[in-house]
Amino acid sequence: MRLTNINKTYATGEFTLKILQDISLEVVEGEFVTIMGASGSGKTTLLNILGCLDRPSSGNYFFRGQAVESLSDKELSLLRKRDIGFVFQSFNLLPRLNARRNVELPLIYQEIPESRRKEIAMQMLDRVGLGKKTERLPGELSGGEQQRVAIARALASQPALLLADEPTGNLDTKTGTEIMDILRELHQSGITIIMVTHSPEMSTHADRTIIIRDGQIVEGSD
Amino acid sequence: MLPRDIIGTAWQSLGVHRLRTGLSILGIVIGIASFSIMYSVGESAQQKTNQAIQELGADVIQIRPQRSKASDKKKPAARGETLSLRDIDGIKGFCPAVSDVSPEICDSTDFYRHGKKEMLNVTGILPAYEEMFKLQDARGRTISELDLESGHQVCLLGDMAAARIFGNKDPLGEPLAIKGYLFKVIGIINDTGLGMANVKNDILIPLPLAQRLFQSNEIRTLYVRARDTNSAMAELERYFQLRYGDANRFEIRSQKLLLQTQEKNIKIFEYILWTIGSISLLVGGIGIMNIMLVSVTERVREIGIRRALGATKTEIKLQFLCESILLCLVGAMGGTILGFLGARLISYLFRFPPVFSVKLLIIALVIASVLGIVCGTYPAARAANQDPTVVLRYE
Numbered sequence: 001m002r003l004t005n006i007n008k009t010y011a012t013g014e015f016t017l018k019i020l021q022d023i024s025l026e027v028v029e030g031e032f033v034t035i036m037g038a039s040g041s042g043k044t045t046l047l048n049i050l051g052c053l054d055r056p057s058s059g060n061y062f063f064r065g066q067a068v069e070s071l072s073d074k075e076l077s078l079l080r081k082r083d084i085g086f087v088f089q090s091f092n093l094l095p096r097l098n099a100r101r102n103v104e105l106p107l108i109y110q111e112i113p114e115s116r117r118k119e120i121a122m123q124m125l126d127r128v129g130l131g132k133k134t135e136r137l138p139g140e141l142s143g144g145e146q147q148r149v150a151i152a153r154a155l156a157s158q159p160a161l162l163l164a165d166e167p168t169g170n171l172d173t174k175t176g177t178e179i180m181d182i183l184r185e186l187h188q189s190g191i192t193i194i195m196v197t198h199s200p201e202m203s204t205h206a207d208r209t210i211i212i213r214d215g216q217i218v219e220g221s222d
Numbered sequence: 223m224l225p226r227d228i229i230g231t232a233w234q235s236l237g238v239h240r241l242r243t244g245l246s247i248l249g250i251v252i253g254i255a256s257f258s259i260m261y262s263v264g265e266s267a268q269q270k271t272n273q274a275i276q277e278l279g280a281d282v283i284q285i286r287p288q289r290s291k292a293s294d295k296k297k298p299a300a301r302g303e304t305l306s307l308r309d310i311d312g313i314k315g316f317c318p319a320v321s322d323v324s325p326e327i328c329d330s331t332d333f334y335r336h337g338k339k340e341m342l343n344v345t346g347i348l349p350a351y352e353e354m355f356k357l358q359d360a361r362g363r364t365i366s367e368l369d370l371e372s373g374h375q376v377c378l379l380g381d382m383a384a385a386r387i388f389g390n391k392d393p394l395g396e397p398l399a400i401k402g403y404l405f406k407v408i409g410i411i412n413d414t415g416l417g418m419a420n421v422k423n424d425i426l427i428p429l430p431l432a433q434r435l436f437q438s439n440e441i442r443t444l445y446v447r448a449r450d451t452n453s454a455m456a457e458l459e460r461y462f463q464l465r466y467g468d469a470n471r472f473e474i475r476s477q478k479l480l481l482q483t484q485e486k487n488i489k490i491f492e493y494i495l496w497t498i499g500s501i502s503l504l505v506g507g508i509g510i511m512n513i514m515l516v517s518v519t520e521r522v523r524e525i526g527i528r529r530a531l532g533a534t535k536t537e538i539k540l541q542f543l544c545e546s547i548l549l550c551l552v553g554a555m556g557g558t559i560l561g562f563l564g565a566r567l568i569s570y571l572f573r574f575p576p577v578f579s580v581k582l583l584i585i586a587l588v589i590a591s592v593l594g595i596v597c598g599t600y601p602a603a604r605a606a607n608q609d610p611t612v613v614l615r616y617e
Contacts, residue, residue: 045611048611080529080530081532086613092530108223
């Protein structure tokens with residue numbers, strides 16, 4: 001994964017807001033990278049671009065050899081559902097669907113038949129230690145459990161890259177550590193993980209820490 | 223995304239706000255109900271008209287003295303201005319296109335039943351009348367030539383008249399006093415319905431007796447059966463021109479014209495329902511669009527999550543479009559059911575045979591689908607173009 005000279009600007013009225021400036025970054029497969037920075041430093045925007053949810057204003061992004069900026073919306077969606085898994089700070093589970101159906105969501109967009117979908121979802125929930133709570137609604141689960149469901153969902157399509165945005169930010173220290181253990185385990189099984197955090201202790205788990213300040217990388221770009 | 227999953231997902235989303243969903247489809251329900259009722263009533267009226275033409279024949283012509291002013295109504299017509307029995311033979315002789323002529327004398331009389339006054343029409347007729355209006359299938363028997371020759375004091379009752387005079391009692395063979403003379407009830411006629419001879423509320427007695435009872439030789443109405451309506455109308459006009467010097471003094475109307483008037487009335491009713499239906503559908507469609515737009519705004523996060531998990535813009539668009547179509551289809555089902563009940567009520571009130579068809583349901587569903595697509599396209603496009611990065615913003 002290689003980013004070269006990425007810029008992201010937003011036009012708000014007469015001002016042009018520079019969120020990211022001249023970001024160049026390379027992440028190799030199998031790495032565990034954390035991105036640190038104060039709020040407003042642009043780390044979330046960087047994650048959006050890495051996750052193909054947003055496009056850079058200028059610069060090049062190569063994802064597994066593909067030039068992302070030349071891809072259509074459909075191709076970007078394909079990339080997201082096949083190769084990228086998301087874990088969010090606020091879990092982002094659909095509240096009306098039970099744990100299993102939430103995990104099935106990315107598989108629905110891959111047109112995997114229902115019986116196979118269910119099988120994979122059960123497997124993934126089992127993997128994050130929720131094999132017994134598959135039919136619970138998100139509201140009936142604790143924060144830590146919800147984040148486990150979200151991780152199971154991110155893993156369902158067996159992605160190469162897992163993007164985590166402050167995955168422990170809404171959790172107490174104990175459950176946060178549990179979630180980190182799961183992520184480390186996943187890393188050991190070969191998944192590339194890029195995690196945004198502002199807690200230095202979380203970044204100790206990582207191979208490398210990138211520090212962003214005012215839209216620029218100040219440390220750890222290579 | 224598999225079609226099954228698109229529909230399943232849409233259906234699930236509709237179940238969330240049941241009350242809101244129900245209210246938003248009301249316009250569609252009323253619109254489709256109007257169309258169903260219109261279709262059903264129009265179709266059944268058409269059937270009834272066709273049946274009436276078949277039964278009575280479109281070839282019956284009615285002739286009445288013209289009353290030009292409302293104030294003349296009470297005034298007895300001057301000599302020579304009314305029809306008389308002589309006109310029967312006159313018309314038969316003069317008009318080759320006429321096959322039969324039947325006179326009618328009409329007056330009303332009061333009855334007392336349980337101390338309550340009831341007014342009923344008493345109509346004097348000849349057996350030709352019964353034949354012309356197919357009254358032969360009465361319960362009991364009809365007035366015959368023999369009754370006329372022997373001066374039998376007998377009468378036929380329309381079914382409503384029978385109910386009003388006798389209640390639940392079987393009137394057949396019962397005596398009935400009309401203007402102080404005793405008549406014997408020999409037959410009951412069931413409703414002949416649409417057409418000129420509506421005898422539901424009538425008492426029919428032999429014509430000569432009616433003339434004596436009412437002390438009048440005035441013929442109120444002549445009914446003529448034509449071999450060919452158009453030439454018979456022309457011949458009748460010429461007859462009255464020659465005989466009375468002015469054909470305009472008589473009103474000559476054919477059953478065909480009468481049925482046309484009735485059809486016109488039904489058409490007006492249909493136009494009203496068309497208008498109600500169209501406006502309701504329009505308003506209903508706007509309601510659907512509105513609720514879909516609200517739904518898109520509420521579900522920005524859900525859209526973002528789905529996009530992050532790999533949904534394409536097209537898949538998001540299809541999901542919302544499908545929701546809109548499903549909404550309209552549910553509305554159409556409700557409307558068809560309501561229309562079914564409404565049509566039943568109307569057919570009960572106006573004695574139409576009820577008409578229902580699968581075709582109607584299919585038409586309703588097609589209209590609803592089109593409406594769903596039309597009203598759902600814009601909200602769906604908005605949903606598809608929502609910024610997916612919203613998922614990475616904290617609540």
